[in-house]
Amino acid sequence: MNQTMNRALKAGLVSVLSAGLLAACGGEAKPGEGKPGQNADKPFAGQKLSIVTANHPWGDAIKELLPQFEASTGMKVDVQSFFEDQLAQKLTVQLTAASETPDVFMMSPLQQARMFVKNDWIAPLDDYLKKDAAYDFNDFSKASVSSNTVNGKLYGIPIITEQHILYYRKDLLEKAGIPVPKTIDELLAAAKKLHDPKNELYGFAARGQRSPLVSQISSFIYSEGGDFMNGDKATVNTPEAIKGMTTYATLLKDFGPPGVLNMSWPQAIGVFAQGKAAFFADANSLFKNTTDPEKSKVADKVGFASFPAGKEGSKPFNVTSWSLAMNAKSKKKDAAWAFIQWATSKETVTATQKKGNPGARMSVWDSPEGITAFPKELAEVTKETQKGGVDHSVPSVDKVSEARDIIGAVVQKAITGEDIKAAAEQANKEFQALIDKERGK
Known part of the structure; x- marks a missing residue:
């Protein structure tokens, strides 16, 4: 060597x-x-x-x-x-x-x-x-x-x-006779079936904090055919973007653990590693937190799968x-x-x-x-x-942090039961203003 x-x-x-x-x-x-x-x-x-x-x-x-x-x-x-x-x-x-x-x-x-x-x-x-x-x-x-x-x-x-992938519990899926989800609809159905909050088992765990969640909703949006922006135009309010954000919000709102609004990746992956979630979606680079016996109670039960496909196929961030x-x-x-x-x-x-x-x-x-x-x-x-995927997981602007806060608020509002379409329209206006300011318009 x-x-x-x-x-x-x-x-x-x-x-x-x-x-x-x-x-x-x-x-x-x-x-x-x-x-x-x-x-x-x-x-x-x-x-x-x-x-x-x-x-x-x-x-x-x-x-x-x-x-x-x-x-x-x-x-x-x-x-x-x-x-x-x-x-x-x-x-x-x-x-x-x-x-x-x-x-x-x-x-x-x-x-x-x-x-x-x-x-x-x-x-x-x-x-x-x-x-x-x-x-x-x-x-x-x-x-x-x-x-x-x-x-x-x-x-x-x-x-x-980093690539967006799906972590899953092999033992839970096998016991329930559920195949590894290949589509977002199958993920929703599997998370619903395995969700058992009375026994502290949740269908899905992921980031719920406003800024950190933006990179994670990206793949859901891309797989439905949307993006954060198109050229200099904000596209957070398009049907494709709203569909992707709605799916993510639904997974956390209906099948997520308590306190998801305060979870970045360490907290979310901690829920999964403690054996309290059937699925976890995030970057593949975090895998050792789930396979190291000193960090994970389910180290020998973790499976890895490609990001599930939406209307436009599987388009995770890469x-x-x-x-x-x-x-x-x-x-x-x-x-x-x-x-x-x-x-x-x-x-x-x-x-x-x-x-x-x-x-x-x-x-x-x-x-x-x-x-x-x-x-x-x-x-x-x-x-x-x-071999594929999308080359960005956050908006392509100079002030990424500000953009993340604007867009992340949409999903948080949806998780708490607010109208996601109204939230997306407001966020799109704010995001467009940020883009225009950066582009000198």
Whole structure:
């Protein structure tokens, strides 16, 4: 494995050098960048690269592999990790100040990419991709790439993906003679049949908090043929969107556990892991909370299925939750790309995915080595979902948090018995106003 990774790394570095760095060999090197052409085996000797990651298992996995990268390139890599909120705050402060560091950082593209691009904080990566055919960028799932594309340009390389799937209790379905739901109507019927609140068993558990639930209703909306917006037009009040939100609200209102309005994913998955829900719908990346015996009372009874189909088929979100981005003000862009290229190579993705980090390279999902950290059924569902799905789980606007609050209120009102159509009309007006303001209308 190490020899393979070394060969891939050196091949990539040769490409980076031949395409850009060797042009500087005849002149003086920039301060702090050394003269890479003078030492082909250690092309970035003397450089120090600044990397910022979230406190995430991927960051832990990549830190274990860094000594090999440093030995092959001659550069030193300083990695700092922060909790998600702290990371967002740190990046905003440093990038607003036009800081040259960090050179590379983890970015949540659906939450941050549009704003970062608008502020010229991150560099487009398209030209780097043209320099090395062996990197095989076509190996990344189309949806994961699309999640990182803004205005036709690529601003991040996917490192962690998420797909919306259905978790279910194998034992309960088998005992009741219920097949795994393949459609949303079948899910509604199964949740109703298994719902037994007197014995603390609920048909369905999922997020009910106003902002967190928005990503979860997305797949219900998409599968009915709707979306949050169409171009610059808000579409929360369309029949398709209302149908999707109504289904979700019904599942939680009629078959959900008590207190759903206060549940984000930790609380909802906790209900399922405690054996108190027949179904749970959320991202596949959360699976260890249901299969780890230390966290789950039903660890050996959990099944995984593709998101059920609506009128337009099964259209779950299939997104990049984390990607690597390059600081537009970095003075070490070639070195930064060398790191990104290595960290997202087939060999490195295989190594990080073996630690349970779901990546975006289809070839890794096709390899036996790439799926060892995942239950067989989950790996099959993930691999199939990676082939399609929708590239966003939240509205494609700069102020994602504000949009989520507006749209999430519709479902919460429906759960409490209010008129969902009236709520959707009001939300659509508010959402349209937000879009218009952002677009300068």
